[in-house]
């Protein structure tokens with residue numbers, strides 16, 4: 001079996017000159033083989049940047065588009081192909097978008113391998129530890145703190161036992177941050193699992209330290225990305241000071257960045273995104289590093305049902321993968337692109353024994369939002 005083509009599809013809901021909210025664009029790849037088997041993957045990144053990284057012609061031995069490296073190769077040799085892509089895109093890749101693009105292809109290769117061997121991805125990864133995974137819902141808060149009470153209540157009624165909010169106005173000013181957390185905590189009650197995401201908007205260690213103290217009485221389950229992941233000294237100082245668990249790393253790629261982050265920033269939780277960090281293959285290595293260092297992995301995931309299916313398959317096959325992020329985005333790229341989107345069932349997502357990722361793409365939605 002050989003790879004004969006890689007199709008790269010860029011999707012976007014708003015027009016190119018309009019602002020794009022989270023979850024409103026996506027990069028999908030189809031790795032096509034000469035046997036008719038097709039693998040699907042995704043990267044949650046800037047779609048047109050990743051598309052260029054995949055489709056660019058070779059410039060020199062260290063600087064090649066990914067597709068040129070893979071045509072004619074056997075899709076089953078996944079790690080070998082990962083290494084070939086990493087090596088051959090070294091100048092333009094290594095981190096960031098280069099690895100995002102590789103992630104999409106890596107996921108598609110696992111999809112093909114599962115179809116070829118006729119066993120689920122979680123079996124290929126070593127075995128299924130659980131039949132369902134508890135989900136936490138992520139929502140972007142409304143601008144008026146009290147308006148979030150009704151959002152939180154509805155999500156609790158939907159079955160979630162864990163919620164997170166972030167983005168929007170979160171992190172813009174200390175008083176609003178406090179009011180937001182207070183309103184949602186009061187609505188959900190003291191025993192409900194609640195975490196917040198600052199998307200690095202607390203900026204500095206000193207401001208973060210103040211906020212950790214101010215919010216301590218709300219006993220949040222974790223505080224995510226108070227500062228940029230590159231501010232590892234800031235993270236470390238917070239880790240020494242804070243009672244609340246600290247999470248981060250959704251922007252990081254590869255075992256190398258996560259190893260540094262774990263060692264230098266000492267977070268309680270790392271959050272690699274399977275469509276960015278290097279795909280399923282690299283996520284395994286990152287998970288091993290986390291386990292070896294007493295760090296919990298709770299992946300980031302806020303894009304389409306392809307990402308969701310890949311994350312479920314991966315987490316099912318990890319010892320401690322018992323919590324998954326479940327987007328509350330109303331973007332059609334989350335709600336409609338995958339026709340058989342894994343639903344929320346009593347606060348959990350079921351682990352299906354599908355062959356391959358098992359996602360059925362809605363071709364009409366693809367056509368509608370294709371750039």
Ligand SMILES: [Mg+2]
Nearest residue numbers: 197224225250
């Ligand atoms: Mg986040």
